[in-house]
Structures are given as structure tokens and as C-alpha cells.
Amino acid sequence: MNNDLREDLKAYIDGELEPGRAEQIRVALETDETLRKEEEFMRSLGRSFASLRPTSEASPQSAEKSAASFIRKRRSILGSPWVWAGACSILLIVVLARPLIQSAQSELSGSDSPSPFPAASSSGNASPPAPEAPAVGGATDMHESEPGRITPQPEESSISAAPPGPAGFTRALIRTGSLTLRVESVDATRDEITQRVSAWGGYVEGQTKRDSQARVAEGEMILRVPSERFDEAMAELESQGETINSNTTSDDVSDQIVDLDARLKTMRAQEEIYRKLLGEAKTVGQVMQVQDRLSSLRAEIESIDARAQSLKNLAALSTIRVHLIQRPSASEAASTSGWAGDAWANAVKGVAGALQTIATAVIFVLVWLPIWLPLTLLLIVVYRRALSPRT
């Protein structure tokens, strides 16, 4: 008997052979008695194995039983000293952290004398209002040193100048400033500002430029500079041109950061306890329950952590918006010099306005024509009849 064929006999029975090879074995089975007997034995043995069953199979309710046993074990988990130790430590952390936060908050509010002025109260001339970030409890620090020009006062409560609190606590201030400058060249000033911002250790977050034949070139830049160099940056930026408008605001987020940090600490302690419980879990149900809690806790930790980081980042880097307006060139200035140019422009604007008003009135008259025309005709007829002598 061919040994090769014999080796593939089992695979032939199982239908795992290629058609050509299977055909060879089928032909051999017709002629080879020994091979046929072996095939019969293998088939019989295979049937015997396939019909074997465990004497005690798991019932369909076994999985449910497992869940039920989990519930019993869960009760026992609640009775374990680990759980109670964990719960006590969480309680302790919360009790300890709360007065800490409250004292930090009271210290901050006590040392930070509230400004009598609204957040973005100081602005120079009424020329285009610079876009401003919302200010909460901000303090402005501008004063007029000469007509039409505003210079910044060094702010005492900036991060660099802020003295640490009694408990070594450093205030976190989000400082924002905005400037409107009239400059000789928007492009040149923009390049100059970009270089300076890099030198201060900051970066340009965004910039736009408007430049057309009909209008004066304008540009806007959003700068992020380290908070400790905020005042220096404002002063230097103002020296880049004629300041039309300047204001600064600050928002104290120290209490928010302290609060978030305390919550993070508590939640991380909770997470540690859950991890220990996960290590002790014995059944699928236990693992699933603990892991579900762990996942939701982790998501919350990530969210709070991201918020705290965002606040810290905002406090570390101040935002300054700079609006640049290009001064008209000498030829443009000559062509529309002084009051005459303004008068001409105003007159043109006035005529345009008057024409617009007349056009609006004509449109109204035409639209209301179906109503007022019959009424007018009726009145004329009545009037004429009233005047005519009666016969």
C-alpha cells in the first residue's frame, strides 16, 4: 500500500484534500482492501469521538448563575476592609481638600482688591473698537498721559509681579490686551512685531490683512506672549506707531485651578482604589462592573485635567490683539489735504444720503399707489361736487 496515500487518508475523510489528490485516494480505495479497512476504522472512530458528550454539560443558565454569584460576591466585596479603607481615604481627602480650597479662595479675594471700574472700561478715542476677549473681574491699567495718547501703567497684579500667597500659592491671571495702532507700513510693522514676539518667547497665533485700492491697508495680529513679559510687550508694541486705542484686562483663575487640582487629586485616589478592586476581581461580572466605573472615572479625570491645563496655558501665555491701520501716503494726503478733503468727503456722503432718501420715498409712493390714488380721486370728485352751484 502506498504510504503517501495512507498519510492523506484522514485528510481525505475530513474533506481537507485538494480535488486531484482526493481523486487519487478514491481510486486507490476501490482497489486496495487494506486501505479501505483503514478508512472504515477512521470513519468509525471519528463518529465515536463526535458522539462523545460530557456527563455534565453546562446548562444554559450557567452564565446567569455566574452573574448571580457575582452579586453575592459583590456584597462580600462591600464587606472587605479594602473597600472601607478606600472609602475612608476618599472621605478624608475631600474633608481636607475643601477647607484648603476655601482658605485659598478667601485669601485670593482678600488680597485682590476689586477694581471700581468695569473690565474693559478704558478706551481711547472713539475710533474703531478693538475686538476684546470677555473680561471677568478685570482691572484696567491705562491712563491718559497726553491728549489722544494712552500709555499703560505697569500692572501690580500681573503674574510676574504677583506676590505668592501666604501658603506659597501663586496667583494665576489670564491677561488679555488689545491695541489699535496707526503705522507707516502695515507689512513692515507686522514683520517687526513678529520678530519681537519671538524674542519674548511667544508666538503669533494668527494674522489677517486687508489691502485694496479703495481702502486704507489694515491688518490684525493675535499674539501670545509669556505673562511675565505682558507689560513689557504692551509698552513696546505701543512704540511701534501712534496708539489709537489700548486696553488690558485680567481674569483671576487661581481659585478655579485650585479647585480643579483638588478634584483631580480626589478622583485619582478613587481610580487607584478601583484599580486595586479590578486586580481582586474573580468573575467576569466583577471585572465588567469595576471597569465600567473605571472608564467613566478616567473620562472625567481627562476632562478636568484638560480644563486645568487649558487654564494654566491661558495664564502662562497672555493674548494681545493688535489692530494695525496704515497711515495715508504723502500723495494721498496731498490730494485730500486736511479739512477740505474731509469736507468734500462729507458733502459727497451727504448728497448720496439725500438721494437715497428720495429714492426710498419714491418707491414707497409707487407701492402705495393703488391705495392713495383712488382715495385722492374720490376726494377730488366730492370736493368739486360740493363747490358746484346747485340748481
Add this chain to the structure above:
Amino acid sequence: MADIVRLFYADVHRFCSRFVGVDAAEDATQETFIAAHKRIRGFRGDSSLKTWLFGIALNISRNAKRKRQPVPLADWDYPAESDPADRLIEAEQLRCALAKLSPEHREVVILHEMEGLSYDECGNLIGVPSGTVKSRLHHAFRQLRSHLQTGEPA
């Protein structure tokens, strides 16, 4: 995961009991589903979920067997419709013959003959090519024949 447990609990329990015996099958099944829950994200659908669970169960059963020596087929029986005496004798003979096989040969016999997995599935599960599965099955059946003909007790 709860649905997976409900769906495959009986299959995995039966599979484990073939390797570690009915007494230890409960624990092995629990361990299988715990391990599956931890690794479920790594399941890429290359094989069926059942085969994937069998792979985990096989590893756990191997580890369990290292810790203690179970009698794999001691609790096996034939279906109720066969003659009780015949089924007891034949089951005992099969148990004896199977117990004499090497672990590698026994594994392929259980996976293919009892669980009905294909050669490819068996190969993926135990980490060998399907040609090796074919060869192991061939040799396992030759040995089984030899053991059953001699009729030696295990």
C-alpha cells in the same frame, strides 16, 4: 461582553471540560471569559469569535493541566440513545486510548474530532500550519488504532 458570555458559555465549558475535566471546567471557563474581556479589543475578526474563545480556553486549560494532573475523559459518556453497557465500555476504551496520546496529538483530536474545527482553524488556534495538523491527526489515529486493538488499560 455579557451577551458573549451567555452565547458561548456552554461551548467554552464543554471545551474546557474535555481538557481539564468537568470538575475544573467551571473555573477554567470563568478564567477564559475574564481573559477574553481583557483582550476583546485585540480581537480582529480573523477567526470566528468561538474559535478565538477556544484559543484562550486552550491556553488556560494547558496552564491548569500544568498545575495539576486531571483525567481528561474520565467523565465522558455516550449519548443516551446507545446501550448503556456498550457506551460505558467504548467510552472507557476511547478515554484510555486518548490518554496515551501525546498532548499535541490529543489536542488536535479534541479540536478537530470533538469540536469540529477545520484544519486551518486548529492550526491558527495552536499556532502550527494546517499541514502539521493533518500530519498530527494521521499519527494520532494510527496510535489510537494501535491502542484500541491491543486494549491496554490507561
